[in-house]
Amino acid sequence: MVRQRAVAETGQASGPESWGRYPRVAQEALPLAWADDPLPSGIAVLPYGMGRSYGDSCLNAEGPVLLTRGLRRFISFDADAGVLRAEAGTTLGEVTEQVLGRGWLPPVLPGTQFVTLGGAVANDIHGKNHHRAGAFGRHVRALGLRRSDGSLSTLHPGDPLFAATVAGLGLTGLVTWVEVQLERVPSGWVEQEAIRFRSLEEAEALDDASRDTYSHTVAWIDGLARGRALGRGVYFRGNLAEGPTTPPRRPKPRKVPFEAPELLLSPFLLRTFNALYDHLPRWRSRTSVWKFFHPLDALGGWNRLYGRRGFFQHQSVVPDMEGVRALLALTSTRGQGSFLSVLKRFGALSSPGMLSFPRPGWTLTVDVPNRGEETLTYLDEMDALVRTYGGAVYPAKDARMSGETFRLGYPRLDEFATFIDPGFRSRFWSRVMG
């Protein structure tokens, strides 16, 4: 089979990238058109879907990535039971488009619709309904796994290899298809409410008051506020609602056609935030599932706004608000320019994956442009705080955490390692596990 060369003549890194565009490396790629396509032998591979992982967990330093977008066929859909089976390169957006008109929705939706089913499994993704529904892996009824020894198996919840493959970072083999239990919804519309808060205490109180009555909750935090303003932000809560029976159309994203210096990004985000904060202390609206679940998609390719050096996203979970306060305090004093941070309280529903990230507590997500050494230092300090408070950092977002941080956050790491397919490897794994 022919292999795609990833380095263009200019010597500039090309080929598949991660979403944060850091590290920028040459990445070889091998597209798959069918689940039974031959895989290269004697060289480690890694499945690559939409490249929405931010750091290096979707890249492979030792061989090609397998582009799974060619595996995007539906296999079956039971519209009465809401059970959908599709090849692993199918995106959640494609699933939503297919099932919404029949009154169903993927049970867990992240900030972007451009995530493959395989990626949703490999990272055991979560959404704004984690306190209700748990992570994606809880809703997977079965999956097909192809290993480098040639074996093909169907895995179910309860199988040890299933528990390793969910949140398994693509390291246990090639997920060829996924069968998922969808969620019944009254329409494609969401009743949403946004409420301003002035402190983390207020945010926590809002969440206490909302978590039983709203299926979807999340907060935006002003990452630049300091001192007494620290922790101010906007709390969003929503429920799927009755609405027009024709589902809302899948929007076409506006594309960012060029790399831009970050100075273009900051006014954009700050203006949006300040407009919300200053003028809309409390506001209700009915919005489509596309806009509600996938705000990141409004500006396609927004990652390019961070310029050539790329950016980091740091997502951690800590057991209580004390840890969040410490992380935010550090962020605001460092002037690393995280304009907007996202805060969400995970629920108690456990994840089936050995390396699942979601666990009870608060998860804080911070975007920072890559300014070299000072940024790396700041992120190491963030990790130190996460360790102190007994939390974990999310591998899907990571490009630089230490092996120690990873190990402390994931106590089942050694057990997981026994299930890794020796023919699969990621840059993340090589870096963190040495």
Place this chain on the structure above:
Amino acid sequence: MTGGRRVLILGATSAIAQAVARVYATSGARLALVARSREHLSAVAADLQVRGGEVVLQRAADLCDLARHRTLVAEAEQALEGLDVVLVAHGVLPNQQAAQEDPRRAVASWDVNFASAAALMEAAAERMVVAENGVLGVLSSVAGERGRADNYVYGAAKAALTAYASGLGHRLRGTGVTVVTIKPGPVDTPMMVGRKLNPRLVADVDVVGRRIHRALERGERVVYVPGKWRWIMAIIRALPIRIFERMRF
């Protein structure tokens, strides 16, 4: 608008054919599918059924077996209860280097890309003319517009196919059958693996599928996909040969 369309796709597992078929399936079309691999064909058929298509026939066949063409078309016509759209979409991209060194390889690729495609078009046209109805689409390529060093074995077959489709369309004038010649530029498909291309010139397969669907439904006679290739190729065809031969693309 295209609900209930009766569509036969030959080479139904090609990435472009799948993209076109997805659009037809979503609009509730009835589909007959022919491709080489039975397993891949059933994966495509299942997908189209989930999307709302009704797959009434699946046939695994080597389309280079010319003797089967009439039977395949007749079976499809019967299963679909008529033919509104026939799309000839099978093809291979031979390795240029290997094919120019070994004529058997070149000829084998011409059998797939030209001879079998032309013969299939005749077989389909024969039935469609009787019914005085239908659109007969064929996937040619911009590569057939002017032979270039790095893919002229492929380009020669597509040039022949374009000429054949033109002649067939001419012959069928007034019969109620329309021939649509489709000339995609580079598309993000497995066929493109290993080729160095400016990513800006590589089209998304879903965009291409929707465009081809529209061309078939409108009966456009010659369609470049995406449309900018009409102008790019007009320029490339018009280049004086001394300049053309100096260019690297």
